Amino acid sequence: MDHSKLRRLIRVLRDLLVWMIALLFIAAGINHFISPNFYVQMIPDGWPRPLMLVHVSGVLEVIGGVGLLVPPLRRFAGWGLIALLIAVFPANVHMALHPDRYDDFSHTGLIARLPLQGVLIALVWWGACRSGNQGGQ
Numbered sequence: 001m002d003h004s005k006l007r008r009l010i011r012v013l014r015d016l017l018v019w020m021i022a023l024l025f026i027a028a029g030i031n032h033f034i035s036p037n038f039y040v041q042m043i044p045d046g047w048p049r050p051l052m053l054v055h056v057s058g059v060l061e062v063i064g065g066v067g068l069l070v071p072p073l074r075r076f077a078g079w080g081l082i083a084l085l086i087a088v089f090p091a092n093v094h095m096a097l098h099p100d101r102y103d104d105f106s107h108t109g110l111i112a113r114l115p116l117q118g119v120l121i122a123l124v125w126w127g128a129c130r131s132g133n134q135g136g137q
Contacts, residue, residue, distance in 0.1 A: 025065030032058025078128025
């Protein structure tokens, strides 16, 4: 495969990835309002106003997902989603430390979520934040 075809294939794969990530964040953000109690239980004990935190993170996920689909906003949205993924990481740690509270998840699944958060951050960065990822290029 020549260099230009490889670059074109990588661009198509990156664009597909961006769409998949955008839809994932939009769907997850909407789900924060459909099933808020599911997300409230993930908030670490003692954090203030868990329902408000769930709603704010849901709105930010939807905005970030939509932003990924708008090429001039893609990099900004990507960095915002990376910040959000870092901000919600304590909820994943909380779940892994308290598996008895989450009957719908295996303990292995809760542990696996921790490194998967890093993978998702890397995918958002590659699809949206890396130089030259503004779409149409």
